[in-house]
Amino acid sequence: MLQLPPLQLPRVIGHRGAMAYAPENTLASFHEARRRGATWVEIDVKLSADGVPIVMHDASLERTMGIARLVAETPRAELPADVPTFEQAIACFRELGLGCNVEIKPCEGREAETARVAVETLRRVWPSALPSPLLSSFKDASLKAAMAAAPEFARALLIGELGEDWEARAQAVGAAGMNVGRRKLTAAAAVAIKRAGHALSVWTVNDPDEARAIVGMGADCIITDAPDVILRAIA
Numbered sequence: 722m723l724q725l726p727p728l729q730l731p732r733v734i735g736h737r738g739a740m741a742y743a744p745e746n747t748l749a750s751f752h753e754a755r756r757r758g759a760t761w762v763e764i765d766v767k768l769s770a771d772g773v774p775i776v777m778h779d780a781s782l783e784r785t786m787g788i789a790r791l792v793a794e795t796p797r798a799e800l801p802a803d804v805p806t807f808e809q810a811i812a813c814f815r816e817l818g819l820g821c822n823v824e825i826k827p828c829e830g831r832e833a834e835t836a837r838v839a840v841e842t843l844r845r846v847w848p849s850a851l852p853s854p855l856l857s858s859f860k861d862a863s864l865k866a867a868m869a870a871a872p873e874f875a876r877a878l879l880i881g882e883l884g885e886d887w888e889a890r891a892q893a894v895g896a897a898g899m900n901v902g903r904r905k906l907t908a909a910a911a912v913a914i915k916r917a918g919h920a921l922s923v924w925t926v927n928d929p930d931e932a933r934a935i936v937g938m939g940a941d942c943i944i945t946d947a948p949d950v951i952l953r954a955i956a
Contacts, residue, residue, distance in 0.1 A: 728855065728875050728897040728920040730942040733952050734822055735759035736925050737778065741946035745785065746776045747803050748813050757949035761820035761852075763924075766807050766839050767828055773797040774807035774838050780828055793828040807842050815848045822900075822922075822944070824879065825858040825867065833866035840871035857900050864894035877922065883910045888917055898922060900944070903935065911938040929954030 738750025739757055746764055754762050765778040770793060782788040786801050797806065805813070814821055823843070827835035836858070843854060856867050857877040864876050877898030878891050882905030891899060898920035901910070906923055914921045924944035926932045932943050932951045945951040 728877075729852070730855070730898070730920055730922060731759075731761045731820065732936075732942060732955060733759060733761075733948050734922070734942055734944045735762040735948045736944050736946045737764060738762050739946065739948055741927065741950075744803065746778060746805075748805055748809065751810065751813050751817060751819060754948055755817040755819055757947075758952045759819070759948035761822060762814075763822040763824060763857075763944055764810060765824045765826035766835065767792055767826045768831055768835050768838060769797040769800060770794050771796045771798075772834075772838065774835070774842055775800065776805045776807060776810050778826060791828075793831070807839065808846055811842070811846050811848070814851060818851070820852040820854065822855045822857055822877070825856060825860065825863040827858075827860060827863055832860045832862040836863040836866035837870050840867050840874060843874065844871060855898065857898070861890055861894055864896070868895045877920070881905055883913070888913075891917070891919065900924060903931065906935065906938070908938050911935075911940060915939050926951065 735754030737745035739754035743750040743753040764776050766774050767777055769775050782790050825836050856874050857879045858864050859879045875897045877900045878896045879900045881902040899914045900922045903923050903926050920941045922942040923935050923940045926943045926945050927947050932954045936955050943951050
């Protein structure tokens, strides 16, 4: 297996851009994140009906775009203009100098396909001047496919809480990091993750006091909707 260097993350990553201030996963949100001090953002990548990688969290367009239609059934040409393609997002990151945590967020049944398309896109258009992106996912199958197709990109396992099998799962996908939900993170879990040699990122933290407490547990990175607030809190 390719040995990657230790994962180097910023202290704060803007969640879906800066969604406390702008619509999530949009170019406007990435600009807002940069304006508010973020040097990295986290985004969600899935495939349109015709296999184009786009930046969208939900399986449906209803919550964010007001359209009762599934992403997996919508060709790229029929998506709203506010839904960027992955390539458009990367061009924006090049312009702004933003690093990225790319969450592979597949529609059901497209776990491996989404990972392969995402890493092919990164290999083709990711700017060499930017830090290498981090790939994350809740789906082990996506991370395994990414590892097989492009082992040079660091990976992080996304989990809500540490189950008994977390370390075996992390090893199986070659994870350099663990992205853990704040609600279930304990001090003992944080210590276990760090002792195992993983970088620890915690989502989604918007309260300054909570952010300081999580950093005190040993977290390397806070993922937040309000990067300016959390940057000030942990300065």
